[in-house]
Amino acid sequence: MKRYWQSLFHDIQMQPKLMIMYSACILFPLLLFGSVLFFIQMAQIKTEVTAGTTQLAKHINISLNEYLREMETISYMSYNNQELQNHLIQIMENSSSRGKTVSQAVQAIDTFLDDVLTVTDNIDFISIISNDDKTYTKSIYGPVRMNNLYLEEEMLEPLLRSHGETVVLPKHIADFQFAPPTPVFSVARKLLDFNSGYYIGYLLLYCNLNVLDRIANDTQVGSNGFWFVLTGSDQMLYAAENNLEKGWETQLISRLQKQTNGSHVVEFMGTKYLYVQNVSSKTGFRVVCMLPYIEVTQMGTMTIVLFVILAVAILLLAVLCSAMIAKSIVLPIRKMRAAMKRAQEGDLTVTVPAQGKNELGELAGNFNELVCRIGGLIETNRNIDMQRKIAEMEALKSKINPHFLYNTLETIRMQAVINDETEIAGSVTSLAKMLRYSISGTDDFVTLEKEITHVTHYLYLQKMRYQDKFEVEIHASPASMSCQVLKLTLQPIVENALQHGIEKKKGKVLLQLTAELLHGNLHIYVKDNGAGMNEERLHHVRRALEDKDAKLHGEHIGLQNVQSRIQLIFGTAYGMQINSTHHEGTCVELKLPARSASMYG
Known part of the structure; x- marks a missing residue:
């Protein structure tokens, strides 16, 4: 019998169950208070009547x-x-x-x-x-x-x-x-x-x-x-x-x-x-x-009658209030249940209005965030697949006849050597290595050592252009050199430093590239003492890096692409941060998870 009543109570809908519980919580104290009030009132009435008589x-x-x-x-x-x-x-x-x-x-x-x-x-x-x-x-x-x-x-x-x-x-x-x-x-x-x-x-x-x-x-x-x-x-x-x-x-x-x-x-x-x-x-x-x-008792009876009328009014008001409270609790739950059912059926655009800052409001907000994240992950995977397909197509295009390009560059290099043009020969060699690094292989991840080598070839070519206008210092710990990084992430950052740091400043510029491991993460710093940026320009660049839909109109576009690739793969906890002071220089910090080659298969 006990289990029957427990099962019956558990099967009742939440709204009537809450109404029953609220009413019981109000009715029992009312009965207790009424009984105590009756005896106290009767004693008080008897005392007052006795005193008056x-x-x-x-x-x-x-x-x-x-x-x-x-x-x-x-x-x-x-x-x-x-x-x-x-x-x-x-x-x-x-x-x-x-x-x-x-x-x-x-x-x-x-x-x-x-x-x-x-x-x-x-x-x-x-x-x-x-x-x-x-x-x-x-x-x-x-x-x-x-x-x-x-x-x-x-x-x-x-x-x-x-x-x-x-x-x-x-x-x-x-x-x-x-x-x-x-x-x-x-x-x-x-x-x-x-x-x-x-x-x-x-x-x-x-x-x-x-x-x-x-x-x-x-x-x-x-x-x-x-x-x-x-x-x-x-x-x-x-x-x-x-x-x-x-x-x-x-x-x-x-x-x-x-x-x-x-x-x-x-x-x-x-x-x-x-x-x-x-x-x-x-x-x-x-x-x-x-x-x-x-x-004497009639006086107390009148008090009890008034109390009963008041108690009934309070109980009715309590039932009404409990119905409203129960509805305010149950209705959001029902809306959330309907939204979950729609999400279960594949509609990830559904949202639940988050009313208030209570538990139900937080639950609705968490549900909306969960659905949004799931939708975002699905969209991210779709974009990754799309970008992978585009990259594969571009790779196929670039590989139509790579040997012809390599052979042509090698012919030019040999002609330069014959003519004793060592600088041209060196430049052609660096360009060939950069080309081979860019279009060869299908791996998205390389070691930091290979990425720095690629940047070194790029800087050699830029030396031909800027002559002695800049110097380069590279400091990377041995442990960091074996960490895996996304391919072609450093070149756009270094290119941005040369373009906006050296060209806009008179005199010689020092470009420093530093890499170290901190708290399980790989930190890479590209720092220059070039022209720097004012507050307005720095704010614009930072906002563009935070909002992938913002456009930089050609300037710093490489930074935005690098940021998008990193956060697309590793999440928003990683990426780059830019600090710059006008006429003093710029520092780009790149934060990546410190992972070895075995982690990527």
Whole structure:
């Protein structure tokens, strides 16, 4: 099975294979990044939501503390009113009497209660209960039903245990005769007689829930969350509106009694909630915020949905980019494959556009160079064959009757000897030897020694022309003399030196011919101190030697022919180089491979 999938993958075309690989290289990191992002995002969202909800609970607690501080300040009015305390004591001491004194005391208490009700709109009614269980009540709604004045004994326990501090009693329903039942909670304290040091009764401020309702309206825990307030004894003081079933308070309070400050995840009535509470250090009240946990996860889910959309967009963009990249890679390869097929069929004129300097561009350039070289080699071989045929034809023409020419020259030489013309005889002898060297044999290669001998005959003839206008020095190492060189390569160079060096300069010219072996190559130098060339002429000659298509118009044509023959046989690494200084002379360096006769068969 493994081999099957490997074979299947190997057989896929390169473009879809590259697209699959690019997409996989992008998809897997995206999935990994998405997973890590989800967990990090969820943790961050939970932290932020918890921090926000905690801040909300603190804000509710602060608002509640300010409200209770206001109620506590109002309750202090009973301590600051010595007349109220005296009237309560007077009534308790004359509890059986109904005289004018008691009536005045009751009226004074009613006046105090009216004064308290005018201080704030947040108190629905107020009660003072004396130690002899007499109750004095005032309400903004009128009379209160007596059966609702006394709270359950369990609710009064915190007040009974107190020592004069403010006590908050939990929510209950106040039933008025001329108003609908109203939920209230009580802020109460014991009344102290500062003269005797004994408690003489209780003050109860029945506070409406308007302030807490306003806080609830201004405060929202998520979309479907809610909050509530517990007293220090875990009794429900207030609960914001919610969609829970009736009786949820008792169940939830029992679940949360062991919870501490901070945040927790709790399950209640089949729903998971993020539970955050804040306990007031002043009142001991617990403000509890309940946020459905699904709202927390929905925030993370939205992030994941956005990430998935973004990931899909990135993946599609990656597929598009990978298709373009794959096409940019595969298309040149396909073009090269088509070009190779054409070259294989014999079309060596085909080329592949080399786009850019990358590997494919270099490969295309190398292919074009290879095809060009192959074409050049084929053309070179064709030219060599053509030149060989032409040379053979010329050789045949020159050999029509060589003996007649030799015999004629020999007759002239003998006549010169008879007439005692030794110079003419010598010249004829040199000319005959040059002629025999040029047209005899079919070998293209001769030893350097034979080539120098041929040049010596040529220089002897030129001496007849120029007389003492030049001198010749030949220095060749014994090892170099046995090296094989192309036939008739030195004569055109020496002829060029005489023609352009001697004829254009006054005075005697020294012509030096030197040969030596360096690094496996044969170096031959033909140097003169003749007229030399200026920079423009030297540049023209050098360019003609580098470009075989350039023409020298008869001048230096021999040099160009020698250069072409050498590079045609040995390659462009060999040939001649010319250095010249105007009015100082010229040096032609000929570089050939140092080869013996055995290398040429």
